[in-house]
Amino acid sequence: MRNDGETIELIERLARLVTNEGHAHGMKPAQWEALRFLARANRFSRTPGGLTAYLGLTKGTVSQTLMSLERAGLVEKTANPGDGRSVRLDLTEKGRALLPLDGMATIKQAFEALPLSLRASLGDGVAALVTSALAARSGRAFGICRDCRHFAADARGSGQHYCRLLKQPLEDAEAEQICQEQEAA
Amino acid sequence: MRNDGETIELIERLARLVTNEGHAHGMKPAQWEALRFLARANRFSRTPGGLTAYLGLTKGTVSQTLMSLERAGLVEKTANPGDGRSVRLDLTEKGRALLPLDGMATIKQAFEALPLSLRASLGDGVAALVTSALAARSGRAFGICRDCRHFAADARGSGQHYCRLLKQPLEDAEAEQICQEQEAA
DNA sequence: TCCGATGGTATTGAGTCGATACCATATTGG
DNA sequence: CCAATATGGTATCGACTCAATACCATCGGA
Numbered sequence: 024m025r026n027d028g029e030t031i032e033l034i035e036r037l038a039r040l041v042t043n044e045g046h047a048h049g050m051k052p053a054q055w056e057a058l059r060f061l062a063r064a065n066r067f068s069r070t071p072g073g074l075t076a077y078l079g080l081t082k083g084t085v086s087q088t089l090m091s092l093e094r095a096g097l098v099e100k101t102a103n104p105g106d107g108r109s110v111r112l113d114l115t116e117k118g119r120a121l122l123p124l125d126g127m128a129t130i131k132q133a134f135e136a137l138p139l140s141l142r143a144s145l146g147d148g149v150a151a152l153v154t155s156a157l158a159a160r161s162g163r164a165f166g167i168c169r170d171c172r173h174f175a176a177d178a179r180g181s182g183q184h185y186c187r188l189l190k191q192p193l194e195d196a197e198a199e200q201i202c203q204e205q206e207a208a
Numbered sequence: 209m210r211n212d213g214e215t216i217e218l219i220e221r222l223a224r225l226v227t228n229e230g231h232a233h234g235m236k237p238a239q240w241e242a243l244r245f246l247a248r249a250n251r252f253s254r255t256p257g258g259l260t261a262y263l264g265l266t267k268g269t270v271s272q273t274l275m276s277l278e279r280a281g282l283v284e285k286t287a288n289p290g291d292g293r294s295v296r297l298d299l300t301e302k303g304r305a306l307l308p309l310d311g312m313a314t315i316k317q318a319f320e321a322l323p324l325s326l327r328a329s330l331g332d333g334v335a336a337l338v339t340s341a342l343a344a345r346s347g348r349a350f351g352i353c354r355d356c357r358h359f360a361a362d363a364r365g366s367g368q369h370y371c372r373l374l375k376q377p378l379e380d381a382e383a384e385q386i387c388q389e390q391e392a393a
Numbered sequence: 394t395c396c397g398a399t400g401g402t403a404t405t406g407a408g409t410c411g412a413t414a415c416c417a418t419a420t421t422g423g
Numbered sequence: 424c425c426a427a428t429a430t431g432g433t434a435t436c437g438a439c440t441c442a443a444t445a446c447c448a449t450c451g452g453a
Contacts, residue, residue, distance in 0.1 A: 029352075030331040031316050032248070032386075033338050038226035039241065040341045041219065043264050046411080051439060056224065063217070072400060079228050084441050086402055091439075108400040108449045131216050133340035137333065145333025146215035148326050153218050155318035156225045167214075201217075231442080236408055257431060269410050271433055276408070293418045293431045 034152075044126030053078075053088045055125060058097065061114050062122055065168060067189060068203035069112045070103070076163050076203060097121065166205040169198040173206070219337075229311030238263075238273045239282075240310060246283065246299050247307055250353060252374060253388035254297045255288070261348050261388060282306065351390040354383040358391070 045052025060077050061069055068077075075085045089112070092098040097118035103109035114122075134142065157164065168174055173188035176198075184193040188204055230237025245262050246254055253262075260270045274297070277283040282303035288294035299307075319327065342349065353359055358373035361383075369378040373389055 025328075025331050025335065027316075027320060027327065030327065030334065031312065031319060032244075033331065033334045034222070034315065034319075035226060035241070035244065035312065037219070037334055037338050037341075038223040039263060040338065041223035042227060043345075051410090053440065056220070059217075059220065070400080071402095075400095078224060080440090081442055082401065083403080083443075087440075090402090103400095106400080106450075110401070127216065127220065129344050130219065130337065130341055131212075133337050133344070134216060134219075135212060136340065137336055141329065141333050141336065142212065142215065143210075144326065144329035145337075146210045146218065148322065148330030148333065149215065149218045149222055150210065151322055151326065152315065152318050152330075153221050153225065155321065156222075156315055159314050159318070160228075236441090238409065255431080256433095260431095265409090266411055267432065268412075268434080272409075275433090288431095291419075291431080295432070 041127065041130060044129060047126035048121065048124050050121075054092055054097075055127075057085075057088055057092060058114065058118060058121065059125065059127075061098065061112055062119070063201050064165075065197050065200035065202050066111070067191075068165070068201065070109055071112070072109070073203045074112070077165055079160065079162055092118070163203060164205055164207065165201045165203065166207060167198075168193065168200055168202050168205060170208055171202065171205040172208045173204065174198065174208070226312070226315060229314060232311035233306065233309050235306075236273075239277055240312075242270075242273055242277060243282065243299065243303060243306065244310065244312075246297055247304070248386050249350075250382050250385035250387050251296070252376075253350070253386065255294055256297070257294070258388045259297070262350055264345065264347055277303070348388060349390055349392065350386045350388065351392060352383075353378065353385055353387050353390060355393055356387065356390040357393045358389065359383065359393070 042052050045055045047055070050058075056078060057074055060074055064073060064077075067073075071082060071085055071089055074089070075082045078085065089098060089100075093100060096115055099113045099115050101111045101113070103111045134145075137145070154164070156162075168186075169176070169184075171186075173186050174193075175185040175187055177184045182195045184195070184198055185191070186193055186204075227237050230240045232240070235243075241263060242259055245259055249258060249262075252258075256267065256270055256274055259274070260267045263270065274283060274285075278285060282300055284298045284300050286296045286298070288296045319330075322330070339349070353371075354361070354369075356371075358371050359378075360370040360372055362369045367380045369380070369383055370376070371378055371389075
């Protein structure tokens with residue numbers, strides 16, 4: 024049977040496969056990662072600093088990747104009202120159009136072909152690994168807004184929720200996005 | 209609950225964490241991958257071509273990584289007797305001494321902390337993903353020699369096995385190494 | 394109003410990576 | 424036996440990645 028060492032080798036191999044998929048359509052792995060992040064993150068997290076924390080890189084490195092994406096017309100920067108230092112990032116139409124061409128689709132298909140129970144336990148296992156590896160390097164979870172302990176769901180169905188930490192109202196759609204500040208409820 | 213999309217995000221994140229671990233001790237992720245491969249592969253696979261197939265990169269790229277490792281004194285190249293084009297790769301003592309410092313140890317610890325049943329199903333899930341992602345890009349499995357259909361176990365306990373494909377005798381220890389030619393029994 | 398903390402950018406140097414071109418050594422077919 | 428071709432590797436180029444360092448502007452508090 025498979026022992027622990029073999030599973031670790033398979034995880035390394037999977038990581039390499041995921042990285043290799045990142046060369047689809049003339050882009051680079053780091054560029055795809057940035058694109059995917061910007062498609063998933065809420066407005067409080069969609070900044071160079073947010074992406075830096077998500078990827079666990081240095082801010083200089085991330086700044087360069089973002090410049091290359093901006094040059095390519097995939098990402099837009101706008102000044103952040105309320106903090107003159109900070110920058111708001113948004114995908115352009117062109118950037119958004121690229122998302123479905125993501126090479127991760129291959130891996131996603133392989134995953135969806137697995138039996139339901141295996142998908143579930145694979146999810147549990149990967150979640151546990153990510154959580155503890157993240158803890159070891161004091162990284163942030165970037166979980167989903169609605170699962171956060173600062174999230175106050177709207178009780179009256181107006182479609183308006185609230186973040187108790189940032190003291191900001193939240194649209195319905197935003198509750199499903201990932202957030203820099205998220206802490207499990 | 210976690211849906212499929214969230215699990216895919218976690219897999220991307222795990223891949224990034226694994227890559228980031230690859231900067232331990234002033235080395236680069238690709239260099240660690242090469243080192244680990246050379247520690248695990250048998251003599252038939254321990255060549256630039258073998259590493260190229262394992263990583264799914266181009267041979268030029270791998271050639272450069274190997275040159276940097278040779279410059280650093282971690283890898284030795286010797287001519288392959290029997291084929292003047294081919295090169296045999298071996299870890300030096302210095303290269304072997306580096307192995308225990310691998311940053312993957314962090315992930316390995318996290319893995320070993322998981323309950324046994326979760327470890328098993330995580331292994332099954334990752335194995336299934338790797339197998340089908342590999343098939344999609346017609347990559348080789350690089351499984352363990354003893355699990356290969358060309359492997360003939362020694363029946364009389366002399367410690368000598370045999371590869372029916374390469375028509376070569378195999379030491380006991382070699383049966384546990386990974387091989388370019390391996391096909392599941 | 395300083396002063397340190399925070400969010401970003403600029404620059405440098407080593408490494409990664411695909412693409413292309415190239416070389417030497419097999420292997421195959423006539 | 425000897426071309427033609429295939430195979431295993433290396434060399435070079437250009438764009439990108441990444442950490443490290445230095446730097447700048449804005450923010451926040453004492």
